[in-house]
Amino acid sequence: MTTSHTEWINFLRQYGPVPRNDNMYDETIQRVVNKKKIKPILIEAKYLPELIENFRSEQPKSVILTGTAGDGKTYHCREVWLELGGTYEQWEVPGNIKMLPIGNKTLYVIKDLSELEDHERDHLVLFAQAIKQQRPDVLFLIAANDGQLIEALKQVNEHSDALGIREVIEEMLVDEQKEHAQYGVRLYNLSRISAAWALPQVIDAVLNHAGWQDCSQCQYRDHEDIRQRCPIWENKKRLEDVDGTKTIRNRLVDLLELCEINSVHLPIRQLLLLVSNMILGHPDVKDKLMRCQDIPDIIEKRTTVKASIYRNVFGENLTERRREATDVFNTLGRFGIGNETSNKVDNILIFGNDDPELKEIYQEIMLSDEYYGADATFRTQQKAYLEGVAEDGETEFLALVRSQRQRLFFSIPPEKADDLKLWELTTFQYAGEFLTKVYRAIHQGAKVPTPILSRLVRGLNRISTGLLTRTQDKLILATSGSHSQAKVSKIFESFISVMRDRGEFVQIKAEPSGKLYLEVSLSYPAVPAVKLHLQLIRYEFLSRVAEGALPGSFSRECYEDILAFKSRLLKQLDTRKKLEEEDFETNSDSMSFHMIKINAEGVLDKKTVEVLF
Numbered sequence: 370m371t372t373s374h375t376e377w378i379n380f381l382r383q384y385g386p387v388p389r390n391d392n393m394y395d396e397t398i399q400r401v402v403n404k405k406k407i408k409p410i411l412i413e414a415k416y417l418p419e420l421i422e423n424f425r426s427e428q429p430k431s432v433i434l435t436g437t438a439g440d441g442k443t444y445h446c447r448e449v450w451l452e453l454g455g456t457y458e459q460w461e462v463p464g465n466i467k468m469l470p471i472g473n474k475t476l477y478v479i480k481d482l483s484e485l486e487d488h489e490r491d492h493l494v495l496f497a498q499a500i501k502q503q504r505p506d507v508l509f510l511i512a513a514n515d516g517q518l519i520e521a522l523k524q525v526n527e528h529s530d531a532l533g534i535r536e537v538i539e540e541m542l543v544d545e546q547k548e549h550a551q552y553g554v555r556l557y558n559l560s561r562i563s564a565a566w567a568l569p570q571v572i573d574a575v576l577n578h579a580g581w582q583d584c585s586q587c588q589y590r591d592h593e594d595i596r597q598r599c600p601i602w603e604n605k606k607r608l609e610d611v612d613g614t615k616t617i618r619n620r621l622v623d624l625l626e627l628c629e630i631n632s633v634h635l636p637i638r639q640l641l642l643l644v645s646n647m648i649l650g651h652p653d654v655k656d657k658l659m660r661c662q663d664i665p666d667i668i669e670k671r672t673t674v675k676a677s678i679y680r681n682v683f684g685e686n687l688t689e690r691r692r693e694a695t696d697v698f699n700t701l702g703r704f705g706i707g708n709e710t711s712n713k714v715d716n717i718l719i720f721g722n723d724d725p726e727l728k729e730i731y732q733e734i735m736l737s738d739e740y741y742g743a744d745a746t747f748r749t750q751q752k753a754y755l756e757g758v759a760e761d762g763e764t765e766f767l768a769l770v771r772s773q774r775q776r777l778f779f780s781i782p783p784e785k786a787d788d789l790k791l792w793e794l795t796t797f798q799y800a801g802e803f804l805t806k807v808y809r810a811i812h813q814g815a816k817v818p819t820p821i822l823s824r825l826v827r828g829l830n831r832i833s834t835g836l837l838t839r840t841q842d843k844l845i846l847a848t849s850g851s852h853s854q855a856k857v858s859k860i861f862e863s864f865i866s867v868m869r870d871r872g873e874f875v876q877i878k879a880e881p882s883g884k885l886y887l888e889v890s891l892s893y894p895a896v897p898a899v900k901l902h903l904q905l906i907r908y909e910f911l912s913r914v915a916e917g918a919l920p921g922s923f924s925r926e927c928y929e930d931i932l933a934f935k936s937r938l939l940k941q942l943d944t945r946k947k948l949e950e951e952d953f954e955t956n957s958d959s960m961s962f963h964m965i966k967i968n969a970e971g972v973l974d975k976k977t978v979e980v981l982f
Contacts, residue, residue, distance in 0.1 A: 375660070375661045375662070376405055376407060376580075377407065377578070377580025377581070377583065378580075378601065378649070378659075378660055378661050379660060380401055380402075380405065380407050380580070381575070381580075381645050381648070381649060382645065382649060382656065382658045382660070383397070383398060383401055384398070384410070384641040384642060384644075384645040385642055385645035385646050385649060385650075385656070385658045386642055386646055386656075386657070386658075386684070386687060386691065386695055387656045387658065388656075394439070394638060395443040395444055395447070396443075396461075399447075399457075399461075403457070407580065408578065408579055408580070410571075410574045410575055410578060410641070411574055412567070412570050412571055412574050412637060412641075413570050414441065414444060414445055414448055415562055416445065416557050416559075417445060417448050417449070417452075420432060420445065420449050420510075420557075421449065421452050421453070423555065424449065424453060424471060424476065424508065424510075425453075425471075429471075429474070429508055430500075430508075430548070430553045430554055430555050431496065431499050431500050431508050431509040431510070431511075431553060431554050431555070432509070432510050432511070432554070432555045432556075432557065433509075433511045433513065433518065433538070433554065433555070433556045433557070434446065434510070434511065434512045434513070434557050434559060435513055435514065435515050435518060435542070435556065435557070435558050435559065435560070436514070436558055436559030436560040436562075436636065437514065437560050437634065437636050438514070438636065438638070439636035439637060439638025439639055440559035440560055440562065440636040440637060440638075441559055441562075441636070441637050441638075442481075442512035442513075442559060443480060443481070443512060445512075445559070446478055446480055446510055446512050447460055449478070449510060450467060450469065450478055453469060453471060453476065454469065454471075455467070455469050465479060465480050465481060465484045465485060465486075465489070466478070466479055466480075466485075466489060466492060467480070471508065473506065474505075474506050474507065474508050475506060475507055475508070476508045476509070476510060477492060477495070477496075477507065477508070477509050477510070478509075478510045478511075479492065479509065479510070479511045479512065479513075480512055481512055481513070482511055482512065482513035482514075482517050482518060482521050483513070483514065483517045485521070490521075490524060490525060492509075493521060493522065493524075493525045493531065494525050494528050494530050494531050495507060495509075496509045496511065496534075497525070497528070497530050497531035497534040498530050499553065500534070500552045500553045500554040501530070501534075501552065501553075502553055503530065515542055515558075518538065518542075519535060519538070519539055519542075522534055522535035522538060523535055537549060537552055537554075538554075538556070541554075541556045542556065542558070545558065545561070545882075559636075560634050560636070562637070563625075563626075563629060564625040564628070564629060564634065564635040564636075564637075564639075564640060565622045565625040565626040565629060567637050567640055568618070568621060568622055568625055568640050568643075568644075569618060569622065571637065571640045571641055571644050572608060572618060572644055575641075575644050575645070575648070576605060576608060576609055581605065584602055587599060587602070587661075589602070589664055589665075589668065590602050595739055595740055596668070596671070596673075597668055598668075598673075598740070599664050599668075600651070600659065600664070600667065600673045600676035600677075601648060601649060601659055601661075601664070601676075603673075603676075603678075603740060603741075604647060604648045604649075604676065604677075604678040604681070605648055607678050608644075608647060608648065608678060614782065614783070616779060616780060616781075616782065616783070617678070617682075617779045617780070619783075620778060620779050621682070621779075623800075623801070623804055624701060624704060626804060626808075627797075627800055627803075627804060627905050628700055630804075630808060630884075630885075630904050630905055631904050631905050631906065632904070633700055635696060635697055635700060639695075639696050639697040640697070642695070642697060643682070643697045643698075645658070646658065646681050646682075646684060646686065646687075647678050647681045647682050648678070648681075649681075650676065650678075650680070650681030650684070650685075650686035650687075651663070651667065651672070651675055651676040651686055652675055652685070652686045652687075653667070653670075653672060653675060654667070657686045657687050657691075658686075659676065671746070673740070674740075674741060674744060674746060674747075674772075677741045677772065677775075677776065678741075678779075679741065679772070679775045679776035679778075679779050679780070680772055680775060680776075682701065682775070682779065683698060683701055683702055683706065683707065683775060684697075684698030684701075684702075685772070685775075703796065704795045704796055704797065704800075705795055705796035706774065706775055706778050706794055706795050707771045707772065707774050707775040707794075708771065709774075709793065709794055709795055709796055710774055710793070710794060711789075711790045711793035711794065713789060713790055713793075714774065714777060714789060714790070714793070714794060715770070717730055717731055717734070717735070718735070718770050718773050718774070719751070719754070719755070719770065720755075721735060722736075722743075722748070722751065723755070730789075731743075734777060734780070734781065734785075734789075735747075735773070738776075738780070741776055742773070742776065746769070747769050747773070750765055750766040750769055751766060753766070754766040774794055777789075777794065778791065778794045778795070786801070797905055797906075797909045798909070798912075798913075799908060799909050799912045799913075800905060800909070802821070803905055803908045803909075806818060806821060807821065807877065807885070807903075807908070808885060811877060811878070811879050811885065812879060812883070817876075817877045822867065822875065822876070822877065823841040823842070823867070824841065824911075824912055824915045824916075825877075825887065825908070825911045825912070825915065826841045826842075826843075826844055826867050826875060827839065827840065827841040827915040828910070828911035828912060828913075828914040828915035829844060829911060829931065829935075830844065830845045830973070831914050831915065832911075832914060832928065832931045832932070832935070833845055833846065833847055833858065833931075833935050834847050834857070834858050834859070834965060834973065835856045835857035835858060836857070836859075836965070836967055836973070837917075837967075837971060838967055838971050838972065838973045839970060839971035839972055840971070840972050840973045841867070841915075842866075842867050842868070843864040843865060843866050843867055844864070844865040844866075844867065844875055844889060844938075845861070845864060845965070845973055846861075846862040846863045846864075846865065846935070846938055846939060846942055847859065847860060847861055847862055847965055848860050848862055848939065858965075859964055859965045860963070860964065860965070861963035861964065861965045861975040862939060862942060863942050865889055865891065865938075871892055872890060872891075872892030872893070872894075873890060873891065873892045874889075874890050875887065875888070875889050875890075876888055877903060884902060884904075885902070885903040885904070886900040886901060886902050886903055887900070887901045887903050888900050888901075889901075889938060891938075891941055891942060891945050892945070893944075893945050893948055893949075895944075895948060896941050896944050896945045896948070897941065899934070899937050899938050899941055901930075901931075901934045906924060906927060907927055907930065907931075910924050910927035910928075910931075911931070963975040963976065964976045
């Protein structure tokens with residue numbers, strides 16, 4: 370095993386969940402790169418070409434880079450600096466503000482707005498003058514978190530030259546404007562970079578790194594005895610998915626896309642941490658990340674299974690406290706993969722070796738993977754469990770079963786995903802359907818399948834009425850007679866047709882921002898449609914209720930959200946009724962209302978009750 374190989378693995382460990390000062394993350398990595406002469410892990414800086422083009426144009430504008438820690442603000446700033454002629458040595462000189470001549474202008478680069486000293490605050494007034502065109506000889510490139518940016522601008526807001534700048538920048542942030550018509554400034558929110566887009570870039574950057582070439586000298590790389598193989602190299606190969614299906618990568622992208630739909634953002638730094646941990650994680654080594662010198666001991670103690678990439682993706686190599694404190698593992702952990710299961714999968718894992726009906730699929734998804742699947746330890750524990758002679762009761766085998774569920778989520782081939790009910794291995798059983806048949810379908814210009822829309826309407830009707838109705842071709846609006854938040858509502862107010870009928874309809878659409886919403890139109894042009902933001906948790910909730918779950922048993926917050934949506938619908942219905950009364954004046958000496966009744970098939974109808982006076 371060569372020294373350079375050891376240095377590459379040690380360098381990769383720097384990206385993992387090791388203790389460090391996060392404020393110095395980029396600088397720490399760069400110093401290792403320069404000291405060890407290791408090629409850095411290069412990931413496409415999404416906005417870099419656009420930034421360079423701006424600063425080299427005839428009418429350049431100042432730029433603000435915002436985003437959360439780890440989104441790449443410092444990285445973008447440094448790469449712009451180097452591309453425009455600055456040197457790395459100049460960049461490394463202590464100080465938060467750098468100056469660089471660009472033609473007849475001076476570019477000020479503020480590496481981190483939060484690090485500005487009190488005596489440097491005057492630069493924000495200069496920035497205000499620059500974007501107001503009062504100082505055309507000056508340009509700025511500023512890296513800042515959103516809150517820090519507004520707070521810093523607030524401190525100079527009383528200055529005559531900076532007056533109104535805070536409001537302008539705040540408006541750009543809120544409205545997600547990249548440019549402002551009246552000011553010479555651009556704003557890039559790096560938190561808008563999709564983690565689902567970035568992850569494949571990160572994986573490729575790590576897997577294609579030149580450092581792996583030195584593994585050819587390692588005796589454990591592809592040892593003919595599978596028990597003697599290096600788990601680091603094994604994890605790398607699995608992440609590559611040499612068979613071409615890229616199953617691990619695609620499932621991870623699915624999970625990250627679902628997170629984004631739920632407005633959970635993961636910066637590139639967390640993705641680098643994830644990939645590093647997937648390859649190097651092991652609970653029994655220093656910092657829980659393997660080094661080359663750890664491999665002989667791991668092989669000797671037969672603990673290679675603890676290095677499983679399928680466990681590491683959830684940070685299972687770390688302590689529970691460290692796992693929960695790390696954003697990416699905390700986020701992925703919410704999917705419950707490993708803790709959730711389906712009867713079908715557990716039957717295969719536990720009884721597959723002895724059951725003739727399960728033998729074939731057991732061979733395919735368990736016995737075929739001798740390294741992380743049904744290895745000798747798993748088969749021994751399985752036998753002891755079934756014979757009731759396990760020394761520790763069920764604990765150790767059930768822990769192995771949990772790990773296998775995690776492995777299966779990332780290894781079940783796409784063509785068997787539906788048959789094996791892949792998404793039942795997560796907290797969100799309808800997540801796969803929501804992602805492919807709803808979210809992606811709409812963004813590709815297709816319509817949501819009718820059975821799915823019908824199921825969502827059925828769920829809404831069950832929550833609105835508190836009754837186990839099967840009605841799904843029309844949305845039912847009902848009250849209890851006193852308030853709309855009652856658990857059971859039997860006074861009928863109106864039907865809203867799901868299919869388009871005289872201006873009434875229910876449909877799922879996407880906003881320009883990409884967010885999905887369920888829209889209910891009440892037919893009158895003067896009555897605005899009512900929208901319900903539709904993300905994964907609400908979709909799961911409505912689907913579960915439609916299939917028989919009690920509304921309060923899944924999510925109290927979702928239940929209250931749907932009741933609030935119902936209240937908005939009733940308010941708009943009341944507006945429509947007033948418009949109808951204006952159009953068709955009626956006089957009557959009686960009043961009638963309708964009671965909801967449910968027939969044997971679960972279909973709702975109404976029964977009229979008339980009151981004379």
